[in-house]
Amino acid sequence: xxxxxxxxxxxxxxxxxxxxxxxxxxxxxxxxxxxxxxxxxxxxxxxxxxxxxxxxxxxxxxxxxxxxxxxxxxxxxxxxxxxxxxxxxxxxxxxxxxxxxxxxxxxxxxxxxxxxxxxxxxxxxxxxxxxxxxxxxxxxxxxxxxxxxxxxxxxxxxxxxxxxxxxxxxxxxxxxxxxxxxxxxxxxxxxxxxxxxxxxxxxxxxxxxxxxxxxxxxxxxxxxxxxxxxxxxxxxxxxxxxxxxxxxxxxxxxxxxxxxxxxxxxxxxxxxxxxxxxxxxxxxxxxxxxxxxxxxxxxxxxxxxxxxxxxxxxxxxxxxxxxxxxxxxxxxxxxxxxxxxxxxxxxxxxxxxxxxxxx
Numbered sequence: 001x002x003x004x005x006x007x008x009x010x011x012x013x014x015x016x017x018x019x020x021x022x023x024x025x026x027x028x029x030x031x032x033x034x035x036x037x038x039x040x041x042x043x044x045x046x047x048x049x050x051x052x053x054x055x056x057x058x059x060x061x062x063x064x065x066x067x068x069x070x071x072x073x074x075x076x077x078x079x080x081x082x083x084x085x086x087x088x089x090x091x092x093x094x095x096x097x098x099x100x101x102x103x104x105x106x107x108x109x110x111x112x113x114x115x116x117x118x119x120x121x122x123x124x125x126x127x128x129x130x131x132x133x134x135x136x137x138x139x140x141x142x143x144x145x146x147x148x149x150x151x152x153x154x155x156x157x158x159x160x161x162x163x164x165x166x167x168x169x170x171x172x173x174x175x176x177x178x179x180x181x182x183x184x185x186x187x188x189x190x191x192x193x194x195x196x197x198x199x200x201x202x203x204x205x206x207x208x209x210x211x212x213x214x215x216x217x218x219x220x221x222x223x224x225x226x227x228x229x230x231x232x233x234x235x236x237x238x239x240x241x242x243x244x245x246x247x248x249x250x251x252x253x254x255x256x257x258x259x260x261x262x263x264x265x266x267x268x269x270x271x272x273x274x275x276x277x278x279x280x281x282x283x284x285x286x287x288x289x290x291x292x293x294x295x296x297x298x299x300x301x302x303x304x305x306x307x308x309x310x311x312x313x314x315x316x317x318x319x320x321x322x323x324x325x326x327x328x329x330x331x332x333x334x335x336x337x338x339x340x341x342x343x344x345x346x347x348x349x350x351x352x353x354x355x356x357x358x359x
Contacts, residue, residue, distance in 0.1 A: 020330040020354035021057055021073075021094075026284040026319025027272050030244060031192060032199035032233040039077060039087065040116050041095040042164055042190075044129030045154040047077050047085040047120035052359035057352070075116070078359075083123070089116040096133050097207065098148030098171030101183030104223045104254075105209025109144045109173040109181075112137035125158035143177035150186075160194035168207070177214065184208040184224065197237075201248075202230045222257035233270070241275035259301050266294040266313070277320075285318040319352075328356045 024035055036050035056074035075089030093099055096114055113135060120129035136147045148171040156162040171183035186207030193200050204227070211221035231248020252264040272286030290313040297307040318333045332352040 020055065020321075020328075020356060022319055022330040022332045022352040022354050023284065023321065025332050025352060026286065026317050027274060028270060028286045028288050028315065028317055030233055030246065030270055030272060030286070031201040031203075031231070031248075032235050032244060032246070036077065039118050039120070039129070039131070040075070040089045040092050041131055041133055041150075041152050041166060043154040043156070043162070044118040044131040044152060045120050045127045045156050045162075047087055047118055047129055048079075048083075048122055048127055050077070052076075052078050052085075053356055054359075055354055055356040057354040084119070084121040086117075086119045088118075090114070092116055092133075096135070096148055096171075097150050097166055097168035097186040097188065098135070098183055100225075101168060101171050101186045101207045101209045102146070102148075102173050102181050103209075104207065104225055105173075105181040105183070105211045106221050107146075107173045107175065107181035107209070107211070109146050109175050111135040111146050111148050111171075111173075114148070126155065127157075128155045129153065144173075144175055146173040147171070148183075161192070163189075163191040165189055171209075174214075179220070180212045180214055182210055182212070184210060197235055199233045199235065199246075201232070202228075204228050219257075224255045224257075225253065227252045241273065243273050243275075245269070245271045261299045262296065263299075264296045266290040267292050268313075280323045282321040282323075283318075284320065285316075287314065287316045289314040326358050328354075328358070330354045330356070 020037060024033065024037065027033060034049070036046065036053060037055070039047045054076040058072045071091055071093055073089065073091030075087060077085055077087035079085045091114065093111060093114055095116065096111060098111055102110070114133060115135065116131060116133045118129060118131035120127060122128070131152045133150045134148070138145045148168070150166065150168045152164070152166040154162070154164045166188040168183055168186035173181045184207060186205070188203070188205040190203040191201065206226050208224040209221070210219055210223070212219050227250065229248050229250040231246055233244055233246030235242055235244040247267060247269045250266045250268060254262045267290055268288055269291050270286060270288045272284070274282060274284045277283045290310065294310045294313060295307055296311070319331055320333060321328055321330045330353070
């Protein structure tokens, strides 16, 4: 418990600058959340909404349900003037459309050292932003290569509505100069609207990838993916606390050319709380589970379909944030390997950690 004791001892009251993957992970990325991390690729228009900051994040745990690509990363936002801002982020592999597309193609070579640049401006009650993500890697010894480029845009209004668009322009990888993997023009479209305390939202994404044997030119994998989610979250904010609950309907389709087609549908319900425990500490927790319906139907090429209904899907997450002057330290409360669920060990206190400084 020495780690926690030291942090508590030096804690000072300050305003929280929400900007972390650790926070979003603890609250399972509920769609109603406003977090300055959103500027990386989903909502570049929000670069003006959270002030100037610099944030550094780290994670040493294996990938999980809410953390598809744990790694070190960080970035900043700085104002150009009262109506515009810009920033950059490095290392955010999970924010690239190419990440999922190359994985769909079966690539064992991931994108390396990604860079995100973004710019935002506003006119009256309207804010807009654009972003560019880029990565390029080559190992001349193993002959492995990977590169990607994508664009994203976001717009929001003081009237309570918002919309986002993401486009994958290029994305390909080569392994040992034998197999080439390519993305299939991934695209994401999302939007939302605040109606009093309720946030109504919708998301659509399409993508996929294909793999080709370089010597023969034969396509070995050709996969298409689609997902659609619509839902609502009710957020009650009072006395420094945000208690929220919501439900959505999610449909997914994964189809391999001349192969297996997998269709899924679910009705995930989320309940969460984020509250000031003291003037210097924020605690967070959430639980998510499919209710009433949740099915996965797999139809092989030329075979009979198999279906699984309401498979166990409960996910619990928690975390905390500590305000240290103008710094905010966020972390996920989760046991690391060998800790057996115990909290407070000097070797396993926080599984994800971010440090944010608000200017």
